[in-house]
Amino acid sequence: MEYFLQQAINGLTLGAVYGLIAIGYTMVYGIIGMINFAHGEVYMIGSFIAVILLALLGAWGFPPSLAILLIVLLAAIPFTSAFGWAIERVAYRPLRGSFRLAPLISAIGMSIFLQNLVQFLQGARNKPVPTALPGGFTLMEAASGFTVQVRWLQIVVVAMTVILMVGLTLLIQRTSFGRAQRACEQDMKMAMLLGIDVNATIARTFVLGAALAGIAGVMVAYYYNVVHFYDGFLAGLKAFTAAVLGGIGSVPGAMLGGLLIGLIEALWSAYFSIEYKDVAVFSVLVLVLIFRPTGILGRPEIEKV
Amino acid sequence: MLEVRGLQARYGAIEALRGIDLDVKAGEIVTLIGANGAGKSTLLMTLCGQPRASGGSVRFEGREITRLPTFEIMRLGIAQSPEGRRVFPRMTVLENLKLGAIVADPAHYAADLDRVLTLFPRLAERRDQRGGTLSGGEQQMLAIGRALMSRPRLLLLDEPSLGLAPLLVKQIFATVREINENEGVTVFLVEQNAFHALRLAHRGYVMVNGRITLSGPGSELLANPEVRSAYLEGA
Numbered sequence: 001m002e003y004f005l006q007q008a009i010n011g012l013t014l015g016a017v018y019g020l021i022a023i024g025y026t027m028v029y030g031i032i033g034m035i036n037f038a039h040g041e042v043y044m045i046g047s048f049i050a051v052i053l054l055a056l057l058g059a060w061g062f063p064p065s066l067a068i069l070l071i072v073l074l075a076a077i078p079f080t081s082a083f084g085w086a087i088e089r090v091a092y093r094p095l096r097g098s099f100r101l102a103p104l105i106s107a108i109g110m111s112i113f114l115q116n117l118v119q120f121l122q123g124a125r126n127k128p129v130p131t132a133l134p135g136g137f138t139l140m141e142a143a144s145g146f147t148v149q150v151r152w153l154q155i156v157v158v159a160m161t162v163i164l165m166v167g168l169t170l171l172i173q174r175t176s177f178g179r180a181q182r183a184c185e186q187d188m189k190m191a192m193l194l195g196i197d198v199n200a201t202i203a204r205t206f207v208l209g210a211a212l213a214g215i216a217g218v219m220v221a222y223y224y225n226v227v228h229f230y231d232g233f234l235a236g237l238k239a240f241t242a243a244v245l246g247g248i249g250s251v252p253g254a255m256l257g258g259l260l261i262g263l264i265e266a267l268w269s270a271y272f273s274i275e276y277k278d279v280a281v282f283s284v285l286v287l288v289l290i291f292r293p294t295g296i297l298g299r300p301e302i303e304k305v
Numbered sequence: 306m307l308e309v310r311g312l313q314a315r316y317g318a319i320e321a322l323r324g325i326d327l328d329v330k331a332g333e334i335v336t337l338i339g340a341n342g343a344g345k346s347t348l349l350m351t352l353c354g355q356p357r358a359s360g361g362s363v364r365f366e367g368r369e370i371t372r373l374p375t376f377e378i379m380r381l382g383i384a385q386s387p388e389g390r391r392v393f394p395r396m397t398v399l400e401n402l403k404l405g406a407i408v409a410d411p412a413h414y415a416a417d418l419d420r421v422l423t424l425f426p427r428l429a430e431r432r433d434q435r436g437g438t439l440s441g442g443e444q445q446m447l448a449i450g451r452a453l454m455s456r457p458r459l460l461l462l463d464e465p466s467l468g469l470a471p472l473l474v475k476q477i478f479a480t481v482r483e484i485n486e487n488e489g490v491t492v493f494l495v496e497q498n499a500f501h502a503l504r505l506a507h508r509g510y511v512m513v514n515g516r517i518t519l520s521g522p523g524s525e526l527l528a529n530p531e532v533r534s535a536y537l538e539g540a
């Protein structure tokens with residue numbers, strides 16, 4: 001029981017991160033009906049920005065702390081947002097209106113380019129990240145001596161995710177940007193006819209997704225204490241799986257899918273085999289696509305009457 | 306207010322508009338009648354840049370708008386209630402109306418909302434219901450109301466009577482007249498329901514196969530034997 005609880009806590013943390021990345025996939029899919037295959041790289045770039053900023057702050061004499069962690073988080077947002085904006089501008093917008101496969105291919109090209117860019121600038125080896133927020137507390141101790149530990153960082157990750165989710169929900173439901181974005185999702189031509197700048201709305205959607213993925217990247221860099229230029233690929237695919245599981249196009253679905261994928265990965269590693277955790281996750285993708293392609297909270301595509 | 310000269314548009318190889326000339330003056334209600342597939346809706350959409358004109362020009366209040374992107378055209382004071390109503394199905398009535406006001410001065414919002422809900426009390430009853438769950442008539446009211454929320458000087462209406470019960474058609478046409486007379490909104494109305502449209506409009510145009518074949522005051526067109534036989538049989 002204690003062991004299960006410990007794994008659930010770890011899985012939840014991981015799932016929160018997948019959820020944050022998955023939101024970017026699902027929002028972009030919602031608005032342009034395409035998967036942004038360069039999205040995982042934005043997350044990876046977020047991790048690297050954390051490393052660079054931490055090194056800079058360390059050199060200036062600031063030891064890692066919660067305050068520093070939050071500063072790095074905030075500082076990373078404009079960088080990853082800029083990457084999100086550039087991806088849309090370079091890989092998607094020029095191809096709008098061309099055949100459906102074209103932007104997909106250019107996004108994959110963008111993804112490879114960004115990986116290589118980071119490899120070129122930062123090197124191909126694993127980069128260590130100093131521990132930002134060491135320690136935690138013991139949640140409970142079993143008679144056998146097994147203790148359930150919660151790291152402070154796990155609390156930060158989950159709390160940050162909750163705050164971002166609430167903020168994002170308010171943004172989508174209550175603001176005029178959110179309404180414009182939903183209008184573009186439901187009927188892009190009508191949105192134009194109301195005077196909505198559709199290009200700007202799409203760009204903002206990419207930026208918003210990239211900001212969230214960047215935050216996820218920073219938190220993961222702290223959490224795992226190591227980053228690598230290829231990290232975005234696997235994390236991106238898993239977050240994509242989470243988005244599909246939750247129902248692509250649905251923001252709450254992406255979060256739910258993320259949490260489930262995190263839990264599946266952690267529990268599979270704990271009880272079956274850690275080597276095959278990725279297989280477990282992608283089997284979920286296959287099963288969902290076969291048996292429930294709309295996902296848990298997805299809306300079936302109904303033809304307009 | 307609106308000057309259209311030699312306007313052409315095509316869908317692929319199909320020429321939908323073959324050189325349209327027409328004018329709408331400030332304060333008028335002008336109607337465009339014609340059979341299904343004549344190109345009426347295409348004309349309304351081409352005025353808004355969807356699709357973009359392949360030839361000719363559109364001027365609005367003296368300004369050339371033919372090449373402007375759609376959203377910029379709509380920000381000049383033109384609003385359209387399009388073919389098929391295109392109400393946002395998964396948004397509430399209130400959200401749909403708010404979207405209509407997205408380019409308007411927020412200071413007017415409360416007054417404009419009030420005005421639309423007074424014109425269409427039905428929408429007030431349904432304000433928190435999703436657009437997709439409304440009846441056809443209610444959606445039509447919502448589409449017109451949404452267009453009015455931007456305080457347009459020129460209102461483009463595409464077949465507001467389509468699929469509606471006769472009583473509702475009367476009501477909607479009465480509302481159009483009200484908007485025009487009391488608020489000075491210029492109206493360009495596309496209709497298949499030629500009888501009602503010509504009675505309502507100051508002037509009318511008849512469209513056949515992407516061309517304007519007849520034009521004149523509404524009452525004159527109503528009396529025209531060609532129009533009578535082609536569009537008013539049984540009316």
